[in-house]
Amino acid sequence: MSNTAAPISNRWTxxxxxxxxIVQEGLGPFRTPRLAAAxxxxxxxxxxxxxxxxxxxESGARTFREHIEECASLTERPFAVNIPVGxxxxxxxxxxxxSYIRMVLEARRSDSEIARRLTVITTSAGFPGEYVAMIKDAGMIHQHKVGTTRQAIKAAEAGVDVVLAAGFEMGGHAPAAKVHTYVLVPSVTEAVDVPVLxxxxxxxxxxLAAALAMGADGVAMGTRFITSTANSDWHPAYIQALLDAKEGDDVAFDGVYGPCRGLRNAASEALLDHTSGDAPMDPVALVRWKIESMQRAQTTGDTANSIVMTGQVASAINDLVDVAEFVPRMAHEAADVLRNLVSSITVAEPALARA
Ligand SMILES: Cc1cc2nc3c(=O)[nH]c(=O)nc-3n(C[C@H](O)[C@H](O)[C@H](O)COP(=O)(O)O)c2cc1C
Structure with missing residues (x-):
């Protein structure tokens, strides 16, 4: 079977x-233009x-635009940006x-090469209500990440095109309601008509096959793509810490927009117990301390004393994947799982099953 064909296509693809x-979702506050393009x-x-x-x-918006330009120079295909709504x-x-949402819309207006490729905006954290019309008018596809069924309904009613149902086991900025994917996803897919990831x-x-079975249209991953050979923007020690992580090594602590999941270490312990470590008490200084700590882990590989964001799934990831080979392989694997499931179990005809 050719690995370039599309084994699974649906309304979202x-x-x-x-x-x-299959989506590589936002991994802020880090550089991901090369990973995104891959x-x-x-x-x-x-x-x-x-x-x-x-x-x-404004300097943050300029950096963001540079990353978008870099990604656009590396791929001819559609890509997205992630912007949390603080x-x-x-x-x-x-x-x-x-400022970041307006920068994205302006980048598309002023550069047709960016407009052709940067076609999706994924918002997360707070409700993006006031930006829905603006994003739609700009001709972009609007995806929004939610942590509860109520938020999914609210986003779909506001007009977003796609909902990302985010379970509490996810890496990085996790939903405050702490609902896990196995509970959340079927509830969300039942509640909204728009595609769900x-x-x-x-x-x-x-x-991916399990997500499709729960009525979703695909998956959006973070941790699996950090642990890939395309991810040259991360310090090798950070990636190694994720590969070494065992079940129970991750913890959710107070993050930037709500809970945040990362490895258990001196930095996350300091956030769990506000009396230890050097985390400042002032709320504004504390947010800056966290972001700097996250970026220090990525750039210097200080995994002992800086915040190492990761999903719980790191405990099940032991190898680096090559993105070019991995993405189509994952889609083919999912298709095989679905096909083999039907042939390996006996599923009674509906009329017989009800008799
Ligand atoms: C290092 C890291 C940084 C993240 N940064 C963001 C972010 O800036 N915005 C956001 O919406 N989600 C962020 N996330 C969440 C991811 O977009 C994605 O939803 C999550 O990683 C999915 O869970 P997984 O890690 O189990 O695949 C981050 C996750 C990680 C691991």
């Missing part, structure tokens, strides 16, 4: 115009991640979100 229902070139949907929230937001205590959207815990074709 047709909507986005990709071969495989995933898109492999037939999935790669995502350029938000670069963080520097004090100078909100303040009064529910007002934070300036970095507004499972995010959290997927690592191979079995996970």
């Amino acid at each position: 047709r909507l986005v115009g990709v071969q495989h229902p 995933v898109s070139n492999a037939g999935g949907l790669g995502t350029v991640s938000m670069p963080g929230m520097p004090e100078d937001i 909100v303040d205590a009064a529910g007002k959207v934070l300036p970095f979100t507004d 499972l995010t959290g815990g997927a690592r191979d074709g079995r996970g």
